[in-house]
Amino acid sequence: MQQRVLLAGLLCLLSACHFSAGARKDExxxxxxxxxxxxxxxxxxxxxxxPLTDKDIRYGERITLLLENLSGFTEKDGLVYPGMQLDVKDDKGVVVSSFTDMLADVSKSGVSPEQARGLRAAYQSGPPEVVPGRSYTLSVHIWDKQGKGTLDATLPMDLRFPDTTGLHTTPQGITAIRIFMISDSGRVQQGHVPAKGHVGINFQGLKGFVADSGKVFPGGSLAVYDSTGKALFNTGDAFASQTGGFTDTQVKEGLRITVNMNPHLKGIKTIWKFRVWDKKGQGSIETEVPVILD
Structure with a gap:
């Protein structure tokens, strides 16, 4: 199932652009x-x-905001109590996704002012809240639970369609509205994939499964071959642990098959073959793509 990545935390950061009190905009x-x-x-x-240095944000990409050298929190017995909320709004201002009090566990007992000097929040777009080809606004609200101080960050997101260069799909009883690859360590572009972190594929709008007691039971795998056709590895059934199946809605929202990349494979030209099949029926869908590991 499509996963949204959401992070909130206290951390130390590297310096970037400078922001002082008041209102500022990064053009x-x-x-x-x-x-x-x-x-x-x-x-x-x-x-x-x-680093994000432009306005080119694509559907499924993870956007992380890191804030450094925060100050102004009210101290109580040597501790401060920061709060954080993340909202995503559509082009009409309607909140389509909201994560309230993301630091509730961290700040419940308070933290030192030094610990609160670095904050981060991350969001990865996914169904059903957002869809590619539309505009959204990502908002992060930080507040002082012991005072009146606030800080608000807003980022416009014109979510573009992911690159699907080289993907060849063969549906056999199961179909998908959209299929694209995604990485948490960089952009998948024209068959070039980062040789580190998690890399995978999203199948969205899947249909054609045989239902059993209101659930469907997909299987999914990834097989990787080198340029000579030699098998490098196979994930086996990526959904083997989902013995209770999925709802039809979950499958339509999206299934993802991912692997953790080995940096030693960098520079190798490979063929990736993804397959999703119906454990209760005969249908399947296969996607093949040539991949260069960067």
Missing amino acids: KTGLTLMSHGLSCQNFLLERNGL
Whole structure:
């Protein structure tokens, strides 16, 4: 099933651009910071783990906001109590996804001012809340639970369609509306895939499964071959642990098959063959793509 990645935490960061109190906008990314009582000296935006320096954001990519040198929190017995909320709104201002009080566990007992100087929040777009080809706004709200200080970050997201260069799909009883590859360590572009982190494929809008007691039971695998056709590895059934099956809605929202890449494979030209099949019927769908590991 399609997974959204959401992170919230306290951390130490590397310096990036400078932001002081008040309102500032980064013209390259469109990020706007508005502070009232809280201040932030530095920020960093990442796209799939790499610095984001433009407005090119594609569906399924993970966007991370890192804030450094935050100050202005009210101390109580030497501790501060930060709060954080992340919202995604559509082009009409309607909230389609919301994560409230993301630091509830961290700040329940308070943290030192030094620990609260670095905060991060991340969001990975996915169904059913957002769809490619539409515009959204990512908003991060930080507040002082012991005072009145706030800091708001907003980022416009015109979610473009992912690159599908080289994907060849053969449906046999099972069909998908959209299929694309994704990586958490960089962008998959024209068959070039980062040789690190998690890499996989998303099948969205799947249909054609035989239902059993209101559930469907897909299998899924990835087989990788070198340029000579030699098998390098096979994941086996990626959904073997899902013995209770999926709802039809979950399958339509998306199934993902991922692997953890080995950096030693860098530079190798490979053929990846993804397959999803119906454990209760005869249908299947296969996608083959040539991959160069960068």
